[in-house]
Amino acid sequence: xxxxxxxxxxxxxxxxxxxxxxxxxxxxxxxxxxxxxxxxxxxxxxxxxxxxxxxxxxxxxxxxxxxxxxxxxxxxxxxxxxxxxxxxxxxxxxxxxxxxxxxxxxxxxxxxxxxxxxxxxxxxxxxxxxxxxxxxxxxxxxxxxxxxxxxxxxxxxxxxxxxxxxxxxxxxxxxxxxxxxxxxxxxxxxxxxxxxxxxxxxxxxxxxxxxxxxxxxxxxxxxxxxxxxxxxxxxxxxxxxxxxx
Amino acid sequence: xxxxxxxxxxxxxxxxxxxxxxxxxxxxxxxxxxxxxxxxxxxxxxxxxxxxxxxxxxxxxxxxxxxxxxxxxxxxxxxxxxxxxxxxxxxxxxxxxxxxxxxxxxxxxxxxxxxxxxxxxxxxxxxxxxxxxxxxxxxxxxxxxxxxxxxxxxxxxxxxxxxxxxxxxxxxxxxxxxxxxxxxxxxxxxxxxxxxxxxxxxxxxxxxxxxxxxxxxxxxxxxxxxxxxx
Numbered sequence: 029x030x031x032x033x034x035x036x037x038x039x040x041x042x043x044x045x046x047x048x049x050x051x052x053x054x055x056x057x058x059x060x061x062x063x064x065x066x067x068x069x070x071x072x073x074x075x076x077x078x079x080x081x082x083x084x085x086x087x088x089x090x091x092x093x094x095x096x097x098x099x100x101x102x103x104x105x106x107x108x109x110x111x112x113x114x115x116x117x118x119x120x121x122x123x124x125x126x127x128x129x130x131x132x133x134x135x136x137x138x139x140x141x142x143x144x145x146x147x148x149x150x151x152x153x154x155x156x157x158x159x160x161x162x163x164x165x166x167x168x169x170x171x172x173x174x175x176x177x178x179x180x181x182x183x184x185x186x187x188x189x190x191x192x193x194x195x196x197x198x199x200x201x202x203x204x205x206x207x208x209x210x211x212x213x214x215x216x217x218x219x220x221x222x223x224x225x226x227x228x229x230x231x232x233x234x235x236x237x238x239x240x241x242x243x244x245x246x247x248x249x250x251x252x253x254x255x256x257x258x259x260x261x262x263x264x265x266x267x268x269x270x271x272x273x
Numbered sequence: 274x275x276x277x278x279x280x281x282x283x284x285x286x287x288x289x290x291x292x293x294x295x296x297x298x299x300x301x302x303x304x305x306x307x308x309x310x311x312x313x314x315x316x317x318x319x320x321x322x323x324x325x326x327x328x329x330x331x332x333x334x335x336x337x338x339x340x341x342x343x344x345x346x347x348x349x350x351x352x353x354x355x356x357x358x359x360x361x362x363x364x365x366x367x368x369x370x371x372x373x374x375x376x377x378x379x380x381x382x383x384x385x386x387x388x389x390x391x392x393x394x395x396x397x398x399x400x401x402x403x404x405x406x407x408x409x410x411x412x413x414x415x416x417x418x419x420x421x422x423x424x425x426x427x428x429x430x431x432x433x434x435x436x437x438x439x440x441x442x443x444x445x446x447x448x449x450x451x452x453x454x455x456x457x458x459x460x461x462x463x464x465x466x467x468x469x470x471x472x473x474x475x476x477x478x479x480x481x482x483x484x485x486x487x488x489x490x491x492x493x494x495x496x497x498x499x500x501x502x503x
Contacts, residue, residue, distance in 0.1 A: 041371040045455050048365035053338055053459065056358045063345040071334045078330025082454065085323025092316010093291065096307060100298055116298060123290040127320075129327050132287065133458035134484070136328075137336070141465055141476045156290075176442050177433045184426050191419045197475075200418045200482035204461070207452050207488030213291070215372055215450060239442030246449040246488065 105224030121163035124213040125156035154256040162248030183247035190254035202253035206246040284325040343466025363402035400491030408486035432496040440499035448488035
């Protein structure tokens, strides 16, 4: 039974995800720091919700989303219809990022810390757009076979240049967004697309060219988040200048 | 009660783009119906419920735990202890990361055993541990994050020119794979908590950025490993 396989596999992977982090955190809290945990009951309840949620989320992905998503990724990983492949990469990059739990966590924290000045929804949109553009460029790269490092290093250079103009508050958050975009949902679908595309394109080594797509999804969100912040800053500056006249 | 509905509705909205994309490509572009609709609908219901519960748990448990740790470390004022925690959490969480296990095994196959999966995982975990520790030091010192980033960028560039071609894609990807759905919120709460409990630090400017460190340093350690072995 495939169902049983999924249920056990996901339980194992959630356990592996949660147990070490929780053990280390609790060990330091109680044994090393000897600090008490305020609201311990509420926190215990919260952890149950977290683990159950993560588990249901992954089972749901495995039975509902991944089979169809991976079949699609395979279908669109043919170099003959490059337009469709790029459109698919763009859409799937945007859509999976909007539902990525780790990104939700970080942007929610940012909204909380900035007392609502940074909107979680807008930040996530900027990040998702970055992943979408990044994956499209990454797919294009696989079809042309240009070296990966040129694109990635150019991407970092653009991000660093934008850092110069961006408000200081947004910079760490923008850098963080590169690391959080690709986890639970995005990686399996993107890996299927990248490996499939590299296998179906003559002259590409799936082992060399299949990797690297995730890197695009990490670099481009930095650019879009910084770009968004810079353009907002510029707009506000011009408006203020207009008011003074 | 109203809050619960709002939160649930938000989870539905978070998943909607994904459903829209899948429906569009399946019906409009491919022009077929789904092979197993009831199964898919059940999966979607589980995804939404799961996301809702996860977000509740985040607010109730993971964020408070991370903040509580940060305050306790700040109160104690022992930097060595904080760094020990950063290393421990970075290392153990990464060693257990399911996505990394898959990638490491693939990498061992690619290189025909030139890279050992277990050593590779250790290399990445060591990278993440160093990254989070370095990020904590930055929060304490209050340095602007982009100095570290420019430094990291230069190191990555230099290593790229020396590293074997086959390992470059892997090394670049690995930064994105290492940080899991549980580690990210805890580490974020830790950073923000630290920045709020040290006077003169701004939680937005100084508190965020730990995840970025955890994504950057593994690239460096993996490429060094590749250069040494191959």
